[in-house]
Every structure is written in C-alpha cells, then in structure tokens.
Amino acid sequence: MRTNDVILQTTTKVVFFIIFLFAIHIFFAGHYTPGGGFVGGLLTTGALVLLLLAFDLKTVQKALPFNFVIVIGIGLLLALGTAAGSIFFNVPFFTHAFDDFTLPLFGETALHTAMLFDAGVYLVVVGSAMTIIQSIGGDA
Amino acid sequence: MELLMAILIGILFTAAVYLILSRSLLKVILGTGLLSHGAHLLILTMGGLGGSSPPVLDKGASNFADPLPQALILTAIVISFGVTAFMLVLAYRTYGEHKTDNMNLMRGNDEHD
Amino acid sequence: MSVIVNILIVITIAVGVLFTAVTTIGILRFPDVYTRAHAASKSATLGVMSILLGVFIHFWYNEGHFSIQLLLGIVFLFITSPIGGHLMSRAAYMAGVKPTELTVGDDLAEVVQKAKRENSKLKPEDQ
Amino acid sequence: MTIFIWICMIIVGLSMAGLMYRVFKGPSVPDRLIALDGIGVMLISAIALLSILFDTRFYIDVILLIAIISFIGTVSFSKFIERGEIIERERNR
Amino acid sequence: MEFVLLIFLPIVAALFIPLLFKRMKRIHTGWFVLAVPLILFLYYATYISSTMEGGHAVSELRWIPSMGISFVSYIDGLSLLFSLLITGIGSLVVLYSIFYLDKNKEKLGNFYVYLLLFMSAMLGVVQSDNVISLYLFWELTSISSFLLIGYWYTRDRSRFGALKSMMITVFGGLMMLGGFVLLGIMGDTYSIRELIAAAPNFVGHDYFTLALVLLLLGAFTKSAQFPFYIWLPDAMEAPTPVSAYLHSATMVKAGLYLVARFTPIFAFSEVWVWLVTGIGLLTLFWGSFFAVKQTDLKAILAFSTVSQLGLIMSLLGAGAITFHSDDAVFKFAMFAAIFHLINHATFKGSLFMIAGIVDHETGTRDIRKLGGLMSIMPVSFTVAFIGSMSMAGLPPFNGFLSKEMFLQSMLAIRQFELFQFDTWSILFPVIAWIASVFTFVYSFYFVFRTFAGKRKEGQLPQEPHEAPAGMLISPVILGILVVGIFFIPNLVAKWLIKPAVAAIQPNLYQQPADVDIHVAAWHGFDSVELWLTVGVILIGALLYASLTKWQKFYGLQPANFSLNALYDGMMNFSEKGMNRISRFYMTGLIRTYMIYIFSFISVAVLVILFVQDAFVVDMDSFAHIGVYSIINAVVLILAVCFVLLSKTRLAAIISLGAVGYSVALFFVIFKAPDLALTQLVIETVSVALFLLAFKYLPALKDHGESVKTKMTNGIVALGVGITVTLVALSAHSQKLIPSIAQFYKDTVKTEAGGGNIVNVILVDYRGFDTLFEIAVLSIAGIGVLGMIKLRLARKENSDENK
C-alpha cells in the first residue's frame, strides 16, 4: 500500500546532514579523541541507511550515484598507498610521517599521514557496508 | 570484577554454543553473534580491568586502561561484523535455494554414495 | 557565580530526571501502545534534553569545554524523538495492534481499509 | 554535587529497569519497541551523568551517537513492523 | 665410463619405444628392444673375469649427497650373477615375446616400455649399494610389475591381480624402507658395504631385531613367501613372457637377493636364522602342496615358483648358520642356494614359455582340457619334459644337483646346536623331504597331464599345432642350459656361484677361490641324500599314480578360510567396511561435527588445565566490582536469556541488540570509549542488516528438537562455557609478565603524534592489522554482492524450463 512518508523524509534530509557532519567530525577527531575511520565510516553508513529507509533504493542511487565497489577499491588503494609510500623512502612499510604546519587559514595544524590512511579506512567501511546493504535491499 | 566478567563470558559462550548447535539457521547465526561478543569481552577482561581512565591523552589522566586489547577488539569487532553480514546473506540465500532453514535437512546426502 | 551555575545545573538535571521517572511510570501504567508511545516520546525527550543541558553547562562552566556535540545532541533529539514516536505508533497501528477499549473513535480505520483494498487490487498487475 | 548525581543515576537506573520490564513483558512488539526507545533515551541520560561522575569528556560523543543510532534503530524497526521490509527497491510501486 | 648409467639405459631406451612403435609399424617393436638386454648382457659378462678373482667395481651417480643418498652401482659376484640373469633371461624373453605378442593387435609400445622399465629397476635393485636407491628401484619393480600384470586392463582378473601384487609388494617395500632407515640410524650410513663393515656393532642395538623383521617383510613379500605368496598366482594374468621373466626368473628373486645381500649384517641374529629358514621351508611345503591342487597351467607353475623360492630362502637361512658355527657341514647351504637360484631360472623360465606356447596354440591353459599334445608339439614337449624333470630333481638335469645339495644342507641343520635348534631341527629335513615329494608330483602332473594321455577332442578353443620356430628358440636355449649345467656344474660354479657365495659370506671366504665346494652328481651309496632322492621318486611316483583319487580332497578346504579369502576380506573391508565405519560418524550434519569439536575442546582443555595444575584463581589480582557493572551484567544475562528463549525472530533480534548494547556499556564502564562507539554503531547496522534480511528468511522455529537433543546441546554448551571461564580466570590470575602497553603510553604523543592511543595503535603501531581488517570488510562486501547477484543454479533451472 502507499504510505505517506513525508514527515520522515523531510526530517531525514536535515538529520542526514547532522549525522554526516558528526561522522566527519568523529573521523577527524579520531587521532586525539575517541573516534576514527571506522566509527566515522559506519556512522556515515548509518546516515545513508537512514536515507534508504526514508526514501528508496532507486532514489538514493540517483542522488548518490556511486558504485560502492569502486569506493571500496579507492579506499583500499588509499590505505595501501599511504602505507606503501614509505617504500619509496626505503623505510619500513607503514612508517607514518607527521609534522606541524602553519597553514594560512587554520594556523598551527598537525598533518599526519595516518589521517590519509584513516580516510582509506573510512571509505572502505562506507563502501563495504553500503555494498552489502544495497545488495540485500536490491535483491529480488 | 574479573571473576564476574569471566562468569559472564562463560554464560555468553554457553548460550552461543547452545544456539550454534540448534537446528534453526537463524538461531545459529544469533549464536555466532553472541560468540563474538563473548570473545570481545574476554579480550577486554584479559587485558585487565583496573584502568581508571580511557587510553586517551588528557590532562591529569595517568592510570590508563590497557589500550592494546582495545585495539585488538576493535579489529575483531569489524571483522566479525563483516563475517556476520556475509553469513546472514548466505543464510537467506540458502533458505531461498533449499526452502528450509532446518540444519538437519541440510546434511550432505551425496557424500556417501 | 559558580554557586548559581551549580544550582542551575542541579535544577536542570533534577527536572530531567523527574521527567525520566514520569516516562517510566507512564510506560508501565498506561493501558495500550498508543498511550505509552505518547508518554515515551514526549516526557522522555524533555527529560533527556534537560539532563543534557545540565551536563552541557557543567562541562562548559566547570570544565571549560564548550561541547558542540552536546548541543548537537540536544537538537538532534529534539528533531528525531517525535518522528520516532510517530513512526512507532503508525507501525503499531498498521501492524494491527488493538488500542485499548477506552478509545473513543478510530478515524484512520476507514482510510486504511480503503488503501488496503486498493493495494490488493493493484497487486496482481504488479507481479 | 556528586551525591546528587549519584541519586540521579539511581533514579535513571530504576527507570531503565522499569522500561526493561516493559520490554520483556510486551505484550506487543511495538510495546517493546517503544520501551526500547525509551531505554535508549535514558541511556543517553545515564551516560551524560556518568561523564560528569567519571570527569571525562570522551563519552560525550557516545551521547550523540546513541541518539543517532537509536533514531535509526527506531525507524528501521517501525518500518519493519509496518511493512516487513525496511529498504524498498522502488517506492510507490 | 660410469657404468652406473647403464642401469638407466633401458629407461632411456624406453623413451623411444612409443615413437618406434608408431613410426615403424612394419617391424615388430621387440626387435629394437632386444638389443638393449643383449648389449647389457654382453657388457656385464665382461666382468666375470674380474669377479672370479674376487674383484668388484663401483660406480657412483650422485643424487642427494647431502643426505648420503646416491645411485651407487656395486658389482661383485652376487650382483653380477643377478645382472646376468636379468639381462640374459631378459633377452630370451624379449625374443620370445616377439613371436608371442602380435604386433597388430597388441599395444606393444606400452608393453615394451613397461618391460624396459622393469629391466632398469631390477638392475638397479641388484646393483645398488645405497639402500635408498635400492628401495627406489625396488618400488619401481613393483610398479612395472603392476603395469605389466594389468597390461590387458579391460580384464577384471588382470586389474585384480595387478592391484593385489602391487599392494602386497609395496607393503613389503615400505616395511623394508623402515628397516633401511633403522639400519641407516644404527650405522650412520646408507651404503650397504659400510653397513656390513659396521654390522658387528649392531648386535644388541635396540633396533636390530626390528630392522631385521622389517627388512624380511620386504624380502618375503617380494619373493612370495608364506603368507604373502598369494599375489603370485594372481599375477599370472600378465602376458606369459612377463610371467616367465618377472614372476619366475627375476623379480621374485629380488627378495632372495635382498636376504643374501644382507646376510652378513643380520646373520648374527638368531631370529634371522629361524625366520628365513623356517618361513622358507614352510613356503616350500605350502607351495608344493597346493601346486597339485591347481588346474591352470600357469597357476601350477606359479605355486611351484612359490615353493622353489621357499626352497632357496630356506637355504639362505641355513647358510646364515655359518656365521655361528665353523662346522664345514653348514657351508653347502649358501652354495646350494645360489646354484638352485640359477637352475630355477633356467628350468622355470623354459616351463613358463612352454605354458605360454600351449596357451597360444591351443587357446586354453586349463589342464583338464589338455592332454596328448606330445605328438602334435614334440619340441615343446621335449623342453617341458627337461624342465619338469629338472624341477622334480631328477638326473641328468641341473635341478638334481641343487636338490641334492639342498637335502644335504637340511640334514646338516640337525647338527646345529645353538638357538634351540637341537630340539626342532629334525623337522627341517622331514619337511624338506615331504615337500620334495610334492614337487615331484606336480612336476609330473604339469608335464604329463598336458602332453601325455589322450587328446580331449572338442575341448580346445582352437586346433593345436606346434609353435612357430621363433617362439621355440628361447625355451630351447633354456632347455639346453638345463642339461648343460648338469654336466659342467663346477665351471658354472667357478664363474658365477663362487664369486656370489664369497660375497655373501665374507666371514668364511676372502676370495671366490676359497670356496672349497665341488659339485658332484654322485656322492656314493652311503650318502643320505641319495636315499632320500630315491624315496622321493618312489613315493612321488606312487602319489602321482593315485593323483585322481586324492586330488579331490583339496576341495575340502573351505573357500572362505584361506589367505586369499583374508586378502579379499581386507580389500572388501577397505571399501565397504571403511564406508560403514565412516558413515557411523560422518553424519553430514554440522551439529554432530560441532559436538565433536566442542566436546573435544572442553574435555581436552579442562583435563589439561587440572592435570597441569594450571588452575589458579588469585582474587587479589582482580579489580574491584563496580555497581554499574553488576547492573549491566544482570541486564546482559537477561538479554542473553531472551535471545535463547525468544519465540519470534523480532524478539530475538531485539534481544541480540540488547546484548550488543550492554556489551557496549561494558566498554564504557571499562574505559574504552572507542570500542563503545564502534560497538554501538556496528550493533545498529547489524540489526538493520538483520531486519533487511528477514524479508527473505522464515519465522523462527525449533524444528521439533527433542528434549534429549536440547539436553545434549546444553551439556556441551555448558562444558564450553565452563572451560572458557576457568581458563580465563587462570590466565588472568597468572599474569606472569607485565604487558607491553606502557610503551604506547610513553610514545604516543612524542613519536606517533597522536592523543587517542587506541586509534593511534590502529592506524600506526598496528596499522597493518587495520589495513587487512578493512580488506576483510571489502571482501565480505564483494562476496555478498556476488552471492546475491550470481545464481548459477537458478539459471540452470530456468534453462530447463525453456
């Protein structure tokens, strides 16, 4: 039967962004306070699930036209690439580098290659979870 | 505290194994879920529960909980999530093909030919 | 100053806890799903928001930590709680949970019946 | 102050226990769901209070998180109860 | 030239055989093959002069020198004798096969490849000085024998015989390998010569007797000794040239070779003397006794081979007595053994070839259908007669000479006094004599039932006629040898036997020339052997005359009470019995397997926990119990109970969620915010997944599990739970070494540039874990995708529907 989901859909649009922002926040906070790529990724997945709940698979796919398998691939490449970058400096794999930079807008900022790695984690988590959910949801 | 946790983990494992041995496919999957919870709590317990603050650098905090088991658990959680998701899909696909979720009816009949 | 702030904290938290207790009583004592949902979604939300406010002030003033997350949490709860209540009640209704006998009227029944009929008409073509 | 928070904690704890009774008792699934949602909300309160007690700010993220996931959980459960499936391939078919 | 390479010459030649067979259709492949043994024979013959002087030649090809394994060709009297037999008889057999096997009907390519393979293997066995390469060639003979017996592989009997022979001989070979390894450990070398040199130290070594028994198992199986002889009659399914070659003249003698070769090492043992002599004699009797029962020509020959092998074996055993006693009466035995070995090769080879000819020309080997062929096949008859009489031990054939010496040796055993021989030794000549009587009977039975008497018209599948000349060349040559050796035994002894004997008994003789044995056909009227022989002839003739009267008593032996029945039973057991056993526990049910596993875990771990005194509970090491923990624990337990008891799947999933959340709360309580966050989110996503999947899953049912099943499950589950708890308590109470965690706390800020230790561990200290953990997640993702999208079974169904 047709159901009226206007209320849910409207809220979701707002809530989605709150969650998404929170996910990003948690992701970035990870190195210093609880959080990190996993939670961030999973929370983003949660946000996307909420979208799927409120709308439907087709609509969401239209709005977010990602092939999540590719997202997985990119994430893995990013993580692996960060880790493997050290190969070119002939230091053990996974040797991270970090330093404090003074950037024009942000002031004193710590840049850490671990962040890039964590970004890979984030992408993989989102990609995998979404692949699974979309596959199940899309199953006939 | 550890005594309590050990007993709790024992209960989790008991329940998990009991469910895994049951005939219903869904129960089996629930069992694996409990199993991983038990395992994760066990790692945490084995690392010691005496820490008084989270392993995050903060003013004044000194007696950190052991961070290593936590990291291990985190890894284990994510892995068991992946496996659970996989099993779940496998379960429904199996149900779809076999039209039953009774583990007893899923014996390998053609093994003894 | 700090006394005032602390009193403020205590009051907000106390109010929150009170609402929380009320929620529980409501959920335990009310006769059917719909009334319980009413209790849960309204007073519980108010309760938790109030507590969070207290905690927020605590952290802000006593610890010097302006927590955006807490504020965000309050906003979030404010938005989502009613929606959750709404969805649950609707789910209960659609799932056919009977309201208590004290209920006076059921305006939705007719509409739902009609929709269901249409739906069953649609189904064959659907497949 | 600490004593006050303690008392609050106990009240919240008792409330949760009460809701837990509703969760176990039912009678209908939505009843349990509502109670569970309530527990989620109270969990937020509890953790908020706990973070005052533990004097740590690292659980604040947990608060928002619980709020988020309890919402997602609620939505998906109610959709499941209502329709039996929570993600449709195409709405309005 | 490294003559060790010559061992491989036949194999190398074999590589070209299939090509020759395909390209040269018009010429029988056998002609090419013939050159190989012939060349080798001539080559090895050149060594006679040197071995006669007691010399030897060594040539080595390294294989695995670091383990002391190489191909060492060691040619002394003994190995030269065997090499000559192998190549000599080999040449004759190949020649014979050229006429026996039709070049158009048979897959000659395969046949000659196997045959050449065998030739290499056999040469390797007798020439190897290294026990490991000896074993290698030993197994290769088994394999080539397997292939040759199974040459007509569409026949059931062929396959059966092939498998049987392989199973028994490979079994023996493996045991022999065990013996070799033990020898290698005792002597710290794999070289036979070095082992022989070190042999006196072995006596009294723990492994000495074991090595001996294992080695004898190898020898006995290969040489078809009791009770392992049963493969030999079934091996007669092979083409007759193969039977003549492998199963009478050469391969079955490998066991004898082995015993002879290792005599200097093991003869010090009482067990050796007893076993070799006793089993040999028993086999001799057993084989000769049952040979008379047979009706198939080749089966008679097979049993006779068994009995003759037993004879030689017993002589080898008796020869070992010389290592314990200097008495000159014992030294005949070894000489007789070698002498009879040669004689047997000549007369048995010829007899097999004749049997083949009969089969070839009449179409049957059933002795009940044959008879009166004497007039049609005179040449064949003559050769058969010569062979049979030699086998029966009559003059003027070579068998007579060695038979005499055999009886003489058996009589001599009576004088041996060690090892309780004084009590039992009288049995030896008695059994030997009875066996000789039966030997006489079956020899007559074989030749006269086939060639004498009346022809049984209409029973033969084809009209008999004399074989083509080519086919007769080989048997005739052997027949001539049979007679010839009778007249020149001492020459043969000088060339071949004495060098071999000297090699076997280094304790007695330094040089072949030292072997002071003269073979004579006539020992005078006072020799006991003569009268024994006369007795054999008299009683034997009597028994042969009355054969039809008592032969039927063989039928009294119940069919399922024989060694063959035992073998069949074992093979049957290995198929059906194993299947039944396997069925018993392989239920195909995952629950059964899980119960095995879980029971094993809990029983094994608990037992070891207490046996090893590892169960310790140290309350002091435990942290104090918090109030929230207790509350949370109660909630957790309740939730677990609800998971167990829930009747609907929704309730179950809610309860599982509750378990997850309370676990998350524990994470909060135990200061693990990262874990709490992750656990909460994962739990939610998992629940969402469950709800998603519920669309395709049935409602929760317990499928009629009985109370008993549930009880079993419960007990097993409880066992696991208790195990986990107890080990956890013990492990925690015995924190023997502080954790490495301090390092992370010290360096996280300074060297890793982070604040959240857990997260820094995840992305930095142990980032590698994380990298592959996300890989797990990715694989799960693509796996789910593949599982849902790819449905091969369904596709097939829809094809069928069309």
Add this chain to the structure above:
Amino acid sequence: MINLLLFPIIIPFLFAIVLLFFKERIMLQRGLAVVGLLAALAASLFLVHTVKQDGVQTITLGSWPAPFGITMVSDMFSALLVTTTIVITLLVVIYSFTSIGEAREHYFYYSAILFMITGVNGAFTTGDIFNMFVFFEVLLIASYVLIVLGGEKRQLRESIKYILINVVSSALFVITVAYLYSVVGTLNMADISVKITQVGQPGIITVIAVLMLIVFGIKGSIFPLYFWLPGSYAAPPIPVLALFGALLTKVGVYAIMRTYTLFFVHHTDFTHGLLMILAILTIIAGCIGALAYFDLKQIVIYNIVIAVGVILFGAAQMNESGLSGAVFYLIHDMLIKGALFFLIGIIIYVTGTSDLRKMGGLMKTHASLGWFYLIAAFGLAGIPPLSGFIGKLLIVEGAFQADHIWGSIIILASSLVVLLSVIRIFIYAFWGEPQALPATASQPYKKMMVPTVLLIVLSVLYGIGTEWLVPYMTDASNVLLQPSIYIDAVLKE
C-alpha cells in the same frame, strides 16, 4: 630493500584491489591476475634468494621497535611456503581460465583468489600472533567468497557449515590470543617465545598450547576437528578446491608448526606427545575416509587429512630429521595436491561424473592424462624419486631417532593406504571397459592440461632435484629447530 618480504603479500593485495575496478572486463582481469602473480612470484623468489644469502629477514612495520609494532618475519620456512603458494595460485588461475566459467569471473573470482593468497602469504610471513589472526580472517573470508561463489545448492549448504566451523575457530583463536596476552603481555611471536622461556612454561601456557593446537587444528583439519572438511571441500568448483586443498589446511599446519617450535618448546613430552598422538589418529581417520568412498573428490580430500597427519607427526618429533622432513613433505603436499585436484578436475570434466563406478577405460581415449595421473599418484604415495619420498623418509627417520617406532610404522603403512586409494582411482577410471563419455570439446581439455602438467613436472623436479633444495630446507628446519635464530633476527637490538 627492507620491505622486500612484504612484496609477496602486498603485490597480490594491490592487484586484488585493482581488479575491483574492472568487474566486467574478463580478459583484463585474467591478464592482471597473471601479471600480479608473476610479479609476486618474482618477488618471492628474490626473497628466497635474499633469505638464503643474508639469513632471516625481518621488518617491523611503521619503524617501531620490535615487540611494539607488527613484525613481519621471513625465514626460509615461510619464504618457501610463500613461493609455493604463489606458484600454485598462478597455475590455479591459469587452470581457471577454462574451467571456472565467465559468470564467476564477473563476480570478483580472481580478486577473491588474490585476496586469499594475500591472507595465506601474510599468515606465513607474520611474526605477530594477532596479525596472524587478521591474516587468517582475510584468507578465510576470501575462501568463504570462493566457496559460495556461484550459489549452487550444494555450495550454499556446505558453505554454511564451512563458515560456521571457521567462525567458531576464529572466536577460539581470538580468545586464545587473549589468554596468551594475559599471561605474557605481548603479541610479538619472538617476544612471546622469549617471555615463555623466562617464566619456564608453567601449566597455563601448556593449556594455551593445547588451545592453539585446537584452533589451528580446526583449520589444519587434525583428528577430532577435521570432520567438516570432506563435505565442505567437495562443494566448490575444482580450481577453488585445488586452491583450498593445496593451501588452506597448510596454513593451519604451518601455524601449528610455528607455534610448537617457537613457543611451546619446554614441555615437549606433553605438548608434542599430544600432537603426535593426534597426528597419528589423524592419519588413521584420513585413511578410513580415503578408502571409504568412490567419489573422486572425497578420496583426494581425505588424502589431505592424511598428509596433515604425516606432516604434523614429523613436526612433533622436534629433531632435525623430523622437522626437515615435515618441511619437505609440506611443500611436496602443496604441489601434489594441487596437481591431483587438477587431474581429477579434468577427469570429471571428461567423464561428467565424479563417481568412480561410472567410469572406465579412459586409458584408451586419454592416455596422457592417465600417465600424468599415475605419476602424481605415485608422487603422492611417496614412491621415489618423486616428490613425496624424501619428506616421508626424513619423517620416518626422525621418528625412529626419537624412538617412536610404531608411529613411524604407521606412517609407512599409511603410504600404502594412500597408494591404494589413488590407484583405485586409476584402476577404475583409466582401466576397465571404456564407458560412454559425454561429448566434450578437446580444446578446454588441452588448456586444462597445461597447468596440470606444469605442476606435475614441478613436483617431479622437486623430487629429483632434492639436492638443490637441501640447503634451503636445512635453513628452514634450522629455524624451526633453533628458535634463537628467529628470535635474534626479530629482537636484534
């Protein structure tokens, strides 16, 4: 090139990731898979060379000092296993071109294979017990994907069992690591060894040793834990089965060997005695199964179980001969099992059945297949000079040296059963009256023969060329025999 030892792990991983981007382009996938494996092979060969030259290679990831970061250790043992793994996988991939079917290729088949050998190689190389768990999970989940890919009815049914068993064993692995961490407070394997030596292996460590044995025993399929294996392994298509049969159980065996030579070496009477008894029971159980069935797959699968028993029996001797025999036999078994599965795969392709009793007379039509099968069969049974012989010889020698006489005799006798079981296949399938064959094209047959023959030739060379391998094998067994080599290499500072 301090990162060298990572390349055999990282290269397949990288290519597995890259393949994710080319779901629809089969030819490209095939090509990339082969290129990736060849690159990994080159890296691993170079690694073997380096290890031979410079001794044990270690790297502690992220430049952290040894017990704190994750250490990867490549000693000769693991380097050889890694190389063998890659070789077999390469051939499996080539074999798959013709036999796996395009449908599966579309759904990340090659990707899953590459992920799996990432896990396998990682497990072989890692020097960190928890990291080993992670690699186990990688290879397991990849194996789940492979076993279920295609979604046939039987596959699904058996996958459930397979996954369930492995989930349980993984949970067990985690808790065992937790126990170990509780007692010795470290995860680095060399460090664990040092610390166990410090405290002198008290009872609790022995209990953990048994738990480890159980954990790895489930994967390696030892006696009371192997029951799941025959059913599950029979479900997937042949190339996958070959991969599983050749590699997966061996990872468990490797882990047992590693832990039992590195950690638990102080009460060998008890721990290794137990291991030996279980190994013998495993052999017996495998023998029963190998004889009990007339199904091609089952026979060969049970032979995996026997081989596991033999290897562990050798490892349990803890002397030079036994251990180097185990190493020899382990690698031999990987090669020969791969070859045998290829062969039976071709037989099944040709005859259209896996039931022996429905076959016969293939010698007439597929003679070369028969000969290669026979060589492989004899190699499996340990007939010299083929590959299985030296390992078995050394194991038997080791057992005799350690006074385990009956064990050695059982090992020898088991060879006979192995021979019987595989020769039975030969007799039924290749000999006998020819049966009507379903019409099959000869092109795939020939294409499938290529990797098969390569693998058989390789195994034959392995046997004949033993002498060249001996220095490598000695290095490998030396590390096992003397944990100090391993420990010193890891904790060099």
